[in-house]
Amino acid sequence: NAGVTQTPKFQVLKTGQSMTLQCAQDMNHNSMYWYRQDPGMGLRLIYYSASEGTTDKGEVPNGYNVSRLNKREFSLRLESAAPSQTSVYFCASSESDRGNNEQFFGPGTRLTVL
Amino acid sequence: AQSVTQLGSHVSVSEGALVLLRCNYSSSVPPYLFWYVQYPNQGLQLLLKYTTGATLVKGINGFEAEFKKSETSFHLTKPSAHMSDAAEYFCAVSVIAAGNKLTFGGGTRVLVKP
Numbered sequence: 001n002a003g004v005t006q007t008p009k010f011q012v013l014k015t016g017q018s019m020t021l022q023c024a025q026d027m028n029h030n031s032m033y034w035y036r037q038d039p040g041m042g043l044r045l046i047y048y049s050a051s052e053g054t055t056d057k058g059e060v061p062n063g064y065n066v067s068r069l070n071k072r073e074f075s076l077r078l079e080s081a082a083p084s085q086t087s088v089y090f091c092a093s094s095e096s097d098r099g100n101n102e103q104f105f106g107p108g109t110r111l112t113v114l
Numbered sequence: 115a116q117s118v119t120q121l122g123s124h125v126s127v128s129e130g131a132l133v134l135l136r137c138n139y140s141s142s143v144p145p146y147l148f149w150y151v152q153y154p155n156q157g158l159q160l161l162l163k164y165t166t167g168a169t170l171v172k173g174i175n176g177f178e179a180e181f182k183k184s185e186t187s188f189h190l191t192k193p194s195a196h197m198s199d200a201a202e203y204f205c206a207v208s209v210i211a212a213g214n215k216l217t218f219g220g221g222t223r224v225l226v227k228p
Contacts, residue, residue, distance in 0.1 A: 004157070033214075033216075042219050043204065043216070048214075050214075099208040100214075102148075105159070
């Protein structure tokens with residue numbers, strides 16, 4: 001089992017460019033999440049998908065969109081990148097959206113917006 | 115809404131010494147509490163979690179944490195630090211009414227001195 005995989009690992013964008021971060025899990029999990037990690041701020045939830053076909057906003061959704069393509073895949077899109085979106089992005093998954101479920105994290109995508 | 119405060123963004127310990135990482139949370143309903151560890155350039159990995167029942171929770175790699183409701187705390191300890199414990203540690207909270215959305219503290223980076 002690969003667990004949670006993310007592509008790409010690194011990306012440099014210019015302000016205004018767009019890109020999509022890809023995430024896939026092979027654990028048959030129902031729920032998936034996107035976080036961003038910034039120094040001193042821990043991880044903050046951008047969007048989540050409680051189950052296939054549903055998505056909802058987290059704490060910091062502005063400037064992002066998501067697509068739950070199927071049960072395995074959950075992508076994050078930046079339509080017009082801004083320097084404030086320079087961050088490390090983590091995808092995670094869990095068996096369900098019950099609050100006591102462990103979340104499994106991918107290795108992250110380090111994004112720099114110039 | 116929930117919140118988590120981790121006291122000390124950096125902690126330095128000697129190999130063999132006690133590791134103590136502090137976490138205080140705020141929640142109006144019973145919380146689920148988690149400690150995650152992040153090794154350099156990797157995703158997060160669950161160390162331990164408290165959901166219900168026994169308030170002293172044992173996790174991987176010799177770590178344990180105690181849920182103290184009266185103090186709204188969930189401090190992480192390990193009796194004897196090892197060089198391999200050098201990493202960043204995150205405390206997180208979720209509640210049953212909010213799905214499995216995690217709110218993270220700012221993180222504590224642990225340095226282990228030989």
